[in-house]
Amino acid sequence: MSEALSAASGSEAITTNVVELEKQYLLQNYGRHPIILHRGDGPYMWDVDGKRYLDFIAGIGVNALGQNHPRIVAAITEQAARLIHTSNLFYNEYQGPLAKKIAEVSGLQRTFFTNSGTESTEGSLKMIKAHGNAIHPEKYEIVSLENSFHGRSLGALSITGQPKYRKDFEPLIPGVKFVPADDIAALEAAVNERTAGICIEWIQGEGGVLPLSPAFCQRARELADQYDALLCFDEIQCGVGRTGTYFSYQLVDPPILPDIMTAAKPIACGVPLGILSANERAAKSIKPGMHGSTFGGNALAARVALEFFDVLEGLLPQITRVGDYFRARLRELATRYSFITNVRGYGLMVGAELSIPGKEIVNKAMAGGLLLNCTHDTVLRFLPPYIITEEHVDEAIAVLDGVFKTV
Numbered sequence: 001m002s003e004a005l006s007a008a009s010g011s012e013a014i015t016t017n018v019v020e021l022e023k024q025y026l027l028q029n030y031g032r033h034p035i036i037l038h039r040g041d042g043p044y045m046w047d048v049d050g051k052r053y054l055d056f057i058a059g060i061g062v063n064a065l066g067q068n069h070p071r072i073v074a075a076i077t078e079q080a081a082r083l084i085h086t087s088n089l090f091y092n093e094y095q096g097p098l099a100k101k102i103a104e105v106s107g108l109q110r111t112f113f114t115n116s117g118t119e120s121t122e123g124s125l126k127m128i129k130a131h132g133n134a135i136h137p138e139k140y141e142i143v144s145l146e147n148s149f150h151g152r153s154l155g156a157l158s159i160t161g162q163p164k165y166r167k168d169f170e171p172l173i174p175g176v177k178f179v180p181a182d183d184i185a186a187l188e189a190a191v192n193e194r195t196a197g198i199c200i201e202w203i204q205g206e207g208g209v210l211p212l213s214p215a216f217c218q219r220a221r222e223l224a225d226q227y228d229a230l231l232c233f234d235e236i237q238c239g240v241g242r243t244g245t246y247f248s249y250q251l252v253d254p255p256i257l258p259d260i261m262t263a264a265k266p267i268a269c270g271v272p273l274g275i276l277s278a279n280e281r282a283a284k285s286i287k288p289g290m291h292g293s294t295f296g297g298n299a300l301a302a303r304v305a306l307e308f309f310d311v312l313e314g315l316l317p318q319i320t321r322v323g324d325y326f327r328a329r330l331r332e333l334a335t336r337y338s339f340i341t342n343v344r345g346y347g348l349m350v351g352a353e354l355s356i357p358g359k360e361i362v363n364k365a366m367a368g369g370l371l372l373n374c375t376h377d378t379v380l381r382f383l384p385p386y387i388i389t390e391e392h393v394d395e396a397i398a399v400l401d402g403v404f405k406t407v
Contacts, residue, residue: 011048011049011050014036014048015036015048015049018036019034033363033366035047035051035053035366036048037053039067039068040055040063040066040067040068041066041067041068042066042067042068042069042385042387043055043056043058043066043067043384043385043387043388043392044066044067045067045371051369052369053366053369053370053371054369054370054371054392054395054396054399055067055371055384055385056370056371056372056382056383056384056388056396057371057372057373057381057382057383057384058266058383058384058385059270060237060265060373060383061205061237061242061265061266061349061383062265062266062269062270063266063269063270063385064240064241064242064265064266064269064308064312064385064386065269065308065311065385065386065387066385066387069269069311069387071307071310071311072269072304072307072308075303075304075307076271076300076304079299079300079303079304080300082299083299083300084298084299084300085295085298085299085300086298086299087294087298088292088293088294088296088297092297092298092299092302093299093303094297094299094302094303094305094306095113095297095302097306098111098113098297098302098305098306098309099111099113101306101309102275102277103277105246105247105309106246106247106261106277107255107257108257108258108260108261108277108278108279109278109279109280109283110277110278110279110280110283111275111276111277111278112275112276112277112278112286112291112293112296113273113274113275113276113293113296113297113301113302114264114273114274114275114276114293114296114297115272115273115274115293115295115296116151116264116272116274117150117151117234117236117237117262117263117264117265117274118150118151118152118153118156118274119153119274119293119296120236120262120263120264120274120275120276121150121151121153121155121156121159121234121236121262122151122153122155122156123262123276123291124197124199124232124260124262124276125142125155125156125158125159125173125197126286126290126291127230127260127276127278127282127283127285127286128142128196128197128199128229128230128232128260129196130285130286130290131196131197131229131230131282131285132195132196132197132229133196134285135228138194139193139194139195139196140175140194140196141175141176141177141192141194141195141196142158142159142175142176142177142195142196142197142198142199143176143177143178143179143187143190143191143195143197143198143199144159144160144161144176144177144178144179144198144199144200145161145178145179145180145181145199145200145201145204146161146178146179146180146181147161147162147181147204147207147208147210148160148161148162148178148181148199148200148201148204148207148234149161149162149165149201149204149205149206149207150199150201150234150236151236152165154169154172154173155173157169157172158172158173158176159173159176159199161178162206162207175194177190181204181207181210181212181216182212182213182216183216184215184216184219187216187219187220187223188219188223191223191224191226191227191229192227193227195223195227195229196229196230197224197229197230197231197232197260198220198223198224198229198230198231198232199232199234200212200217200220200231200232200233200234201233201234201235201236201237201238202217202233202234202235202238202248202249202251203237203238203243203248203345203346203349205236205237205238205349205375205381206237206375206376207375207376208351208353208375208376208378208379208381209344209345209349209350209351209375209379209381210344210351211344211345211346214251214252214256217233217249217256218256221256221257221258224259230259230260230281230282231258231259231260232258232259232260232261232262233247233248233249233258233260233261233262234262235247235248235249235261235262235263236262236263236264236265236274237265237349237383238346238349239261239263240263240265240266240267240312241266241312241315241316241319241347241386242265242266242319242346242347242348242349242383242386243319243323243345243346243347243348243349244316244317244319244320244323244346244347244348245316245347246312246316247261247263248346249261251346257279259278259279259281259282260276260277260278260279260282261275261276261277261278262274262275262276262277263275263277266308266386267305267308268301268302268304268305268308269304269308271300271301271304271305272295272301273296273297273301273302273304273305274296312386315386315387318386318387318389319347319348319386320347322348322388322389322390322393323345323346323347323348323349323350325390325393326348326350326382326393326396327343327344327345327350329393329394329397330343330350330352330397330400331343332397333397333400333401333404334352336404337404337407338355339354339355339356339404339407340352340353340354340404341353341354341355345382348382348383348384348385348386348388349382349383350381350382350383351375351379351380351381351382352379352380352382353378353379353380354378354379354380355378356378356407357374357377357378358374358377358378358379358380359374359377360407361374361380361403361404361407362374362380364403364406365399365400365403368399368402368403369399370395370396370399370400382396384396
């Protein structure tokens with residue numbers, strides 16, 4: 001048997017074995033694409049067959065510096081050999097410096113470390129509930145937005161404004177009101193003395209890469225102040241550099257500061273880490289013993305996040321420049337393909353809305369060597385690594401152009 005045939009049969013055996021083991025032993029909750037990714041370098045990934053892909057979804061916005069970034073690899077390697085985890089019964093060397101950095105770039109004074117965006121959402125809900133309860137037992141209502149997504153736990157689902165995620169788990173936490181995004185009149189009607197918190201994504205990610213208007217977010221800030229409620233901005237997908245600013249609420253000048261901010265995805269480049277940051281007013285509602293995390297902010301994750309922030313500072317202008325170029329190229333395609341009805345987003349959080357389902361386009365693009373995904377059934381969502389250049393955009397556009405010709 002030739003080496004080529006041997007390699008082919010070997011990868012086929014790996015694929016069959018992996019798929020069969022998952023079918024037999026894993027909870028069947030994921031709809032996976034039929035490829036097994038094996039390694040990566042920069043914005044590229046290779047599967048077990050050796051096929052190369054340009055990665056424009058980056059682990060759903062997580063792999064901010066792509067794969068195999070030398071500074072991230074060095075930080076992980078060095079820290080893993082020194083100390084990975086201690087629990088929060090003890091100090092480690094990195095939580096304090098990381099919290100200081102987050103305070104400097106966010107404008108919020110205190111941070112709690114979690115393992116994921118969902119856990120950050122849970123912490124924010126406890127902060128909101130504790131704040132309201134300290135004022136009055138009936139101050140427990142939370143206002144969220146229709147079409148929003150905040151995570152998969154029961155608490156996060158309770159403020160997620162998409163019935164398809166909620167329906168199998170109801171009844172959920174009571175006292176949540178949903179209002180249409182950007183409907184200021186509806187927001188004003190929903191917020192009152194019983195409101196403990198208002199929760200908003202500046203850009204609805206799972207909802208179709210839909211930015212909110214600054215006027216709506218500013219009115220939410222005013223209403224939270226008027227009724228002594230906490231305003232929480234969910235920056236889990238749209239934050240930590242994704243839009244070309246550290247956080248999306250900094251897209252306006254001056255920034256509209258929240259009381260609470262949740263973030264996660266890119267903050268440790270694939271090592272699980274999330275944050276819940278708050279101003280002093282919100283932070284004081286959580287007393288010793290009221291909340292905690294075994295893994296949150298362990299030495300490895302915090303060390304990697306510090307390294308990432310050091311790299312990120314120099315990348316922000318590139319994120320804005322390349323993102324503008326990417327949307328311009330997509331709009332060029334829209335002039336030739338009428339089923340592209342809108343292109344939107346900021347920085348490297350980009351959505352292309354279609355008048356047709358996007359699933360087959362995603363599959364054909366993958367066959368052509370480009371990874372992306374479709375959210376809300378008809379929105380092609382792009383969350384590429386922050387390190388991409390205009391040349392990578394041109395490569396992606398060439399694949400998309402070829403796919404669109406077949407539609």
